[in-house]
Amino acid sequence: MTDVAARPAPADVVQELRNFLAGPGADLRARWGRSTSFEARLDWQRTLAAGGWAALGWPEEFGGRGLGVRDRVACGLELAAAWAPVLAGVLGVNNVGPALMAFGTEEQQASLPKILTTEEIWCQGFSEPGAGSDLASLRTRAVADGDDFVINGQKIWTSEGMEATHCLLLARTDPDAPKHRGISALTIRMDTPGIERRPIRMITGESGFAEVFFTDVRVPRSSLLGPLHRGWDVTMATLAHERAGVIGLAAELEHNVTAELSGALGTTTAAEGPQAPLLRQEIARRYADARIAGLLGLRALADEERGAPPGPEQTLIKLAWGRAVERVAATLLEAAGPDAQRAGSAAMAYLRAPAATIAGGTTEVLKTLVGERVLGLPREPRPV
Amino acid sequence: MSSDLQERVDLARTVAELLADLGGEERLREVVAGDGWDEALWRRVLDLGVLELALAANRDADGGSYADLAVVFAELGRALAPVPALTTVAVATVLDLSGTPAAAELAEDVVSGRVRAALVLPGDGGTWGGRTPLRARSTNGAWTVDGTVELVTDAPGVDQLVVLADTDDGACFFVVPTGPAVTITPVPALDLTRTLGSVALTAAPATPLTTPDRTDAVLARTLDVCAGLLAAESAGLARRALDSAVDYAKIRVQFDRPIGSFQAVKHSCAEMLLMVEGARCLADAAADALDEGDPGAASLAAGVARGYAGETAVECAERCLHLHGGIGFTWEHVSHLVVRRAKSDAVRFGRPAEHWDRVARRLATGTPGAAPAVAAAAVADPAVEAAVGAPVG
Numbered sequence: 201m202t203d204v205a206a207r208p209a210p211a212d213v214v215q216e217l218r219n220f221l222a223g224p225g226a227d228l229r230a231r232w233g234r235s236t237s238f239e240a241r242l243d244w245q246r247t248l249a250a251g252g253w254a255a256l257g258w259p260e261e262f263g264g265r266g267l268g269v270r271d272r273v274a275c276g277l278e279l280a281a282a283w284a285p286v287l288a289g290v291l292g293v294n295n296v297g298p299a300l301m302a303f304g305t306e307e308q309q310a311s312l313p314k315i316l317t318t319e320e321i322w323c324q325g326f327s328e329p330g331a332g333s334d335l336a337s338l339r340t341r342a343v344a345d346g347d348d349f350v351i352n353g354q355k356i357w358t359s360e361g362m363e364a365t366h367c368l369l370l371a372r373t374d375p376d377a378p379k380h381r382g383i384s385a386l387t388i389r390m391d392t393p394g395i396e397r398r399p400i401r402m403i404t405g406e407s408g409f410a411e412v413f414f415t416d417v418r419v420p421r422s423s424l425l426g427p428l429h430r431g432w433d434v435t436m437a438t439l440a441h442e443r444a445g446v447i448g449l450a451a452e453l454e455h456n457v458t459a460e461l462s463g464a465l466g467t468t469t470a471a472e473g474p475q476a477p478l479l480r481q482e483i484a485r486r487y488a489d490a491r492i493a494g495l496l497g498l499r500a501l502a503d504e505e506r507g508a509p510p511g512p513e514q515t516l517i518k519l520a521w522g523r524a525v526e527r528v529a530a531t532l533l534e535a536a537g538p539d540a541q542r543a544g545s546a547a548m549a550y551l552r553a554p555a556a557t558i559a560g561g562t563t564e565v566l567k568t569l570v571g572e573r574v575l576g577l578p579r580e581p582r583p584v
Numbered sequence: 585m586s587s588d589l590q591e592r593v594d595l596a597r598t599v600a601e602l603l604a605d606l607g608g609e610e611r612l613r614e615v616v617a618g619d620g621w622d623e624a625l626w627r628r629v630l631d632l633g634v635l636e637l638a639l640a641a642n643r644d645a646d647g648g649s650y651a652d653l654a655v656v657f658a659e660l661g662r663a664l665a666p667v668p669a670l671t672t673v674a675v676a677t678v679l680d681l682s683g684t685p686a687a688a689e690l691a692e693d694v695v696s697g698r699v700r701a702a703l704v705l706p707g708d709g710g711t712w713g714g715r716t717p718l719r720a721r722s723t724n725g726a727w728t729v730d731g732t733v734e735l736v737t738d739a740p741g742v743d744q745l746v747v748l749a750d751t752d753d754g755a756c757f758f759v760v761p762t763g764p765a766v767t768i769t770p771v772p773a774l775d776l777t778r779t780l781g782s783v784a785l786t787a788a789p790a791t792p793l794t795t796p797d798r799t800d801a802v803l804a805r806t807l808d809v810c811a812g813l814l815a816a817e818s819a820g821l822a823r824r825a826l827d828s829a830v831d832y833a834k835i836r837v838q839f840d841r842p843i844g845s846f847q848a849v850k851h852s853c854a855e856m857l858l859m860v861e862g863a864r865c866l867a868d869a870a871a872d873a874l875d876e877g878d879p880g881a882a883s884l885a886a887g888v889a890r891g892y893a894g895e896t897a898v899e900c901a902e903r904c905l906h907l908h909g910g911i912g913f914t915w916e917h918v919s920h921l922v923v924r925r926a927k928s929d930a931v932r933f934g935r936p937a938e939h940w941d942r943v944a945r946r947l948a949t950g951t952p953g954a955a956p957a958v959a960a961a962a963v964a965d966p967a968v969e970a971a972v973g974a975p976v977g
Binding site: 461477481502516566572574581 | 589830833834845849851857858861862868888937940941
C-alpha cells in the first residue's frame with residue numbers, strides 16, 4: 201500500500217471525479233443518455249479506465265485508485281448521479297480481480313490490466329440447475345488428466361455469460377471429499393472448445409444472463425486459482441470485498457429513491473381519491489426503508505474505519521437493501537395509478553426488483569445466516 | 585467522533601448497569617403490583633444527572649446532546665424502566681424554550697428532580713397539539729385556567745403542570761402548580777410501567793410561559809424532541825423483546841430440538857433484528873438531526889424515526905409474546921409488559937400513521953434536500969441493475 205499521507209483527502213478525490221465526469225463523462229452522457237446497454241457499459245468503462253476511475257478499490261500497483269470504503273461509496277454516488285451504468289466488466293472488477301490479486305499466479309495476474317480496460321470481460325461460473333442457494337452442492341466436474349483438467353457440466357444464471365471472454369469457474373475436483381472441500385476455482389477462456397452458451401431472457405424481456413454448457417472442455421492445469429480443492433475458500437475470501445459493494449448499493453438506493461418518492465407524492469394517485477392518504481403513508485414508509493439501508497451502511501462504514509473485521513452484520517444490510525428495493529418498486533408502481541398498465545420504467549423497475557431478494561443470497565438464506573451468526577440461534581440439524 | 589462514540593458506549597453501559605441493578609424483572613413485577621412507578625429507581629436516574637443532558641442539548645451547550653440522550657432512552661426502553669423520564673424531558677423542553685429566566689430555573693428543578701411535573705397536551709383523538717380543551721383567562725393580570733384533559737401521562741403525584749391553554753389571542757403554555765383548584769385522578773393504564781391521570785382544572789392559578797406567537801414553535805420543537813427520544817426508547821423496547829425471544833428460542837426444546845433451530849422461529853427473529861436495528865439507526869439519526877439545528881430536517885428525521893420505531897416496538901413485542909407460547913400469556917411473564925408499553929407508546933406524541941403523513945408532507949415539499957440536482961434525475965436503475973449484475977453465478 202502506498203503512503204496514506206500522499207493520497208488526496210476524500211473531498212479531493214470526489215472533486216477530481218466530478219471534474220472527470222464534467223469532462224469525458226459529459227461526452228458519454230451525450231452519447232448514451234441513461235442507456236444501460238452493454239455497449240454503453242463498455243464505452244463508459246473504457247473511458248473510466250483511461251482516467252483511472254474503473255477500479256476505485258484496487259491497489260494502485262494494480263492500476264486502481266486505492267480508495268478506502270468511504271471514498272469508494274462517495275465516488276459511487278457521484279457515478280450514479282452522472283448516470284454512469286454498471287461497469288461492463290463489473291464481476292471482473294469487483295469479484296474476480298481481487299481473487300486474482302490474492303491467489304493468482306503471475307500469469308493469471310496478467311489479466312488484471314485487461315479487466316480494467318474491458319479487453320477481458322469476466323463472468324462467474326457458480327450457480328447450476330441443481331446448485332443455487334446450496335452452491336456447494338455443485339456437480340460440474342473438473343477431472344485431472346495429465347497436465348490438463350477436463351470439464352463437464354452446466355452453469356446457469358451466469359451474468360454477462362453471453363459477453364464474457366473469461367470465466368472464473370467453480371468445479372468439483374474431489375467428488376469423495378465433503379462438499380465444500382472438493383471444489384476448485386479455475387480461470388478459463390470462454391472460447392475454449394466445448395463451451396456452449398445460450399442467453400436467458402429475463403421477465404423484463406431483456407437478456408441479462410446465460411446458461412453455459414461444458415462438454416469435455418480441456419484447460420491447462422495452470423488454470424487453477426489457489427490451491428487444489430480449495431476453491432470454496434478462494435471465493436469466500438474475496439467476499440470481504442463485497443462490503444464496499446453492499447454499502448455502496450445501500451447508499452445509492454437511499455440517494456436515488458428520495459427524489460423518486462418525492463416525485464411520486466406529486467402524482468394524482470397520491471393526491472386524490474380514497475387511496476391517497478394510505479399511499480402517501482406507504483411512500484413515507486419506503487423513505488424509511490431506503491434510509492435504513494443507507495444508515496446501516498454508514499454504520500458498517502464507521503465500523504470498518506475503526507478497524508472492526510467484516511462481520512455477519514453485512515448480511516443485515518443486504519437484507520435491508522433487498523427489501524427496500526422490492527418495496528420501493530412496488531410502491532412507485534402503485535403511485536403510477538392507471539399508468540401502471542403501461543410497460544414503462546416504473547413497471548420495468550418493478551419487474552427487475554425481485555433480483556434484489558434472490559441474487560447474491562436469497563432472503564431466506566440470509567435470514568438463516570443472521571439468525572445463526574448474529575443472533576446465535578442453534579443451527580438446523582443436518583439431514584441424516 | 586470516535587471518542588464521542590466511546591463516551592456513548594460508556595454512558596449506555598452506566599445506565600444499563602444502574603437499571604439492571606435496581607430494575608431487574610423481580611423489581612419490575614413489584615412495581616407493577618404497586619402503583620406502576622419506581623421511586624427508588626427514579627431517584628437513581630436523577631442522581632446520574634442524565635436528564636440534565638436535555639437542557640445542555642436544548643441550549644446547544646457543552647456536556648450534552650440529543651445523541652447522548654438517545655442512548656439513555658434506548659436503555660430506559662430496554663429495561664422497561666417505570667420512571668417518568670420522557671415526561672420530564674418534555675416539560676423541561678417547553679420550559680427552557682419559553683425563554684424566561686424563571687422558566688429556565690424551573691426547567692433545572694425539573695430535570696434534577698427537585699420538582700415533579702407533567703406536560704398536559706390534548707390527546708384529541710391522537711392528534712397531538714390540536715385544539716386544546718383548556719381555557720385561560722386573565723383578570724387584572726392574574727391568570728387562571730379551566731378545563732379537563734383526560735389522559736395525561738405520569739400526572740399522578742406531580743407538583744406542577746405545564747399546560748397548553750387557549751386565550752383570546754391564541755394558545756399559550758402556562759405553568760399551573762397543583763393545589764385545591766387542580767384535581768388529578770389516576771386512570772387505570774394499559775401500560776403498567778407508566779402512570780396515567782385525568783387532570784381537571786377549576787380556575788387554577790397559572791403563570792404564562794409563552795406568548796401566542798411563540799407557542800407553535802415551542803410546541804413543534806418539543807414534539808420533535810419527544811418523537812425522537814421516544815423513538816430511541818421504542819427501539820430499546822423492541823430490542824428487549826428480541827433479546828427475550830432469542831434467549832427463549834435457544835432453551836425451549838420441542839420435537840427434540842431447541843425451537844430456535846426451526847426456520848419459522850429463526851427467520852422471525854432475524855426479521856425482528858432487522859426492524860430493531862433499523863429503528864435504532866433512525867432514532868440515532870433523528871437525535872443527530874435534533875442536535876444539528878435545521879428544524880425542517882430534524883422534524884423529518886424525528887417523524888421517520890417515530891413512525892418506524894412505534895410500529896417496530898409493537899410488532900416485536902407481539903412476536904416476542906407469541907414466541908413464548910403459553911408462558912408468554914401469563915401475568916407473571918414480562919412479555920405482556922412489553923406489549924402494553926409498546927402499544928400504549930404507539931399513540932403518544934402522535935400515532936405512526938400521523939408521523940408517516942407528516943413525513944410525506946415534508947418529502948413532497950422537498951425538505952430532505954440532500955440529493956444534488958443531477959442525482960435527483962437519476963433513477964434507482966443502477967442499483968437494481970447492479971443486483972442483476974452481481975448474483976452468485
